[in-house]
Amino acid sequence: MDLKRREKIRLMMEAVITTGIIILVYFAVFVILRWVLQTFSGYFESIWFFGDFLERLQTEQLMTIAPFLLVILITVVVAVVYWRLKRRHRQYELQHIIDELHYIAQGNYTHRIRGQYRGDLKKVVDSIHMLVDSTLEAMEEERRIEQSKDELITNVSHDIRTPLTSIIGYLSLVEEGRYQSVEELTTYTHTAYEKAKQMKVMVDDLFEYTKVRQTTTPLNITDFDIVQLLEQLAADFELEASEKGMELSVHASPERLMMRGDPEKLVRVFNNLLTNAFKYGKDGDKVLVDVGQEGPQAKITVSNNGQPIPEKSLRHLFERFYRGEESRSQETSGTGLGLAIAKSIVELHGGTIQAKTENGWTQFHLLLPLYIRQKTYESELFD
Secondary structure: OOOOOOHHHHHHHHHHHHEEEEHHHHHHHHHHHHHHHHOOOHHHHOHHHHHHHHEEEEEHHHHHHHOHHHHHHHHHHHHHHHHHHHHHHHHHHHHHHHHHHHHOOOOOOOOOOOOOOOOEEEEHHHHHHHHHHHEEEEEEEEHHHHHHHHHHHHHHHHHHHHHHHHHHHHHHHOOOOOOHHHHHHHHHHHHHHHHHHHHHHHHHHHHHHHOOOOOOOOOEEEEHHHHHHHHHHHHHHHHHHHHHHOEEEEEEEOOOOEEEEEEHHHHHHHHHHHHHHHOOOOOEEEEEEEEEEEEOOEEEEEEEOOOOOHHHHHHOOOOOOOOOOOOOOOOOOOEEEEHHHHHHHHHHOOEEEOOOOOEOOEEEEEEOOOOOOOOHHHHHHHH
């Protein structure tokens, strides 16, 4: 740390004053010692060392009186002055750190404490910097959360307003009797009903998303066969696959794979993936589900050979309200929460999910631990 000019002057003055005090104390001790030896010479003459020393004192041969005392004096002066200056320098460093902390506390969070420090002070400064960095990250995360909440409200309002406007419009026609026939009335009420169901799907998705986003969400852990679960789910999609002229198949190795988890929530994950495969991969003719084991994890891949997802979209697929298609057509309409919900459920199980395109295939790769402990969730809920 670079000292200020007044601090350097203070250090020099302290060195001079400390040296002077030590010298005065040294000669005071010397004078007192000589007086004691002279006053009580009778007691010390019988001792050869004190007798010789007393004779030298009486002749005042100061330079020949124990020359090692001069060396001791110089050593003591240097040691004490060094200790005092080092201690004072440490105080200046601490004061400098405190002043810098006050500056940071005033809102200058990008500021860093200047100067080079050693030992414990360096550890203190590094810890302060880490604390400030973590505070900045927390503030940035809070800002992102607030921004995310605003986006959530905006997107929900936008997605709900459109069908709600249609519902109000058609029901107002019915309310005012502005229809020409029973068939027209039926059309109005049916359209309002369909729009209401669309709104319900949005609200259900939003509720599910907010629920699974919480890390303390409890899972109903049971033992089940993941292969059998996927085969049953694929059977439910056979009619849709047939209508779209697509082939859906499940390939498993081994043929049975037991795991622990929440099958109801995992059905939601694979239901979303298969729904997206048929919705956005409609120009393809195959949807494949591959199941295997990779160490203590189940490795599952859901692929389709429809139009590949653009690279720029792959990075945002699991963000809420993101849609690969910018148009909000009736055919591919949705909340944009499906993959975000899937990702949250997978992470609740301690797994991972990734999307990529390879050789004309859009692939979703999932890794799920075969054994998930119920105690983990119980401890989180009751901590």
